[in-house]
Amino acid sequence: MNKAFVREPDADGRAYCPRCNTTGAPVGSTVLNNLVLPTLRNKLGDSAWFCPYARCDVAYFDEFETVIGVEELQRKIYPHDLDAPICSCFGLSYDDVQADAREPVPSRIRQLWTRSQSAEARCHEIAPDGQCCFAEVQRLYMKLKDQPR
Ligand SMILES: [Zn+2]
Numbered sequence: 001m002n003k004a005f006v007r008e009p010d011a012d013g014r015a016y017c018p019r020c021n022t023t024g025a026p027v028g029s030t031v032l033n034n035l036v037l038p039t040l041r042n043k044l045g046d047s048a049w050f051c052p053y054a055r056c057d058v059a060y061f062d063e064f065e066t067v068i069g070v071e072e073l074q075r076k077i078y079p080h081d082l083d084a085p086i087c088s089c090f091g092l093s094y095d096d097v098q099a100d101a102r103e104p105v106p107s108r109i110r111q112l113w114t115r116s117q118s119a120e121a122r123c124h125e126i127a128p129d130g131q132c133c134f135a136e137v138q139r140l141y142m143k144l145k146d147q148p149r
Pocket residue numbers: 017018019020021022051052053056057058
């Protein structure tokens with residue numbers, strides 16, 4: 001590959017997936033250790049970026065365009081696989097959010113909010129993007145709520 005086309009991370013730390021050009025979410029070694037297959041873990045250093053684009057087969061990439069695919073992880077991840085839990089900590093799934101969207105009270109999501117504020121939440125260690133899933137859960141809930149049944 002012509003290295004002239006490799007995109008350096010921006011000064012503000014943003015980097016773009018080499019396959020789909022989506023802005024990546026920065027992750028550290030704890031997340032990578034917990035997600036990447038141990039035999040492939042040494043392909044990446046202590047930091048990388050997570051590609052959050054559902055239809056992209058890249059999970060992680062670094063500034064040298066080294067890529068870990070979604071098939072090279074220890075488990076299936078959302079949103080690349082909609083059957084995988086959205087919430088790595090408590091297992092809330094797409095189906096749970098859909099069920100809440102069809103009921104008058106989003107009880108599963110309310111319970112998730114309470115738990116996500118507790119010491120049980122380990123998003124920074126085990127979520128694929130190292131972040132709390134709640135923003136994504138809310139976004140998905142609003143989307144499903146608006147859909148005609
Ligand atoms: Zn991508």
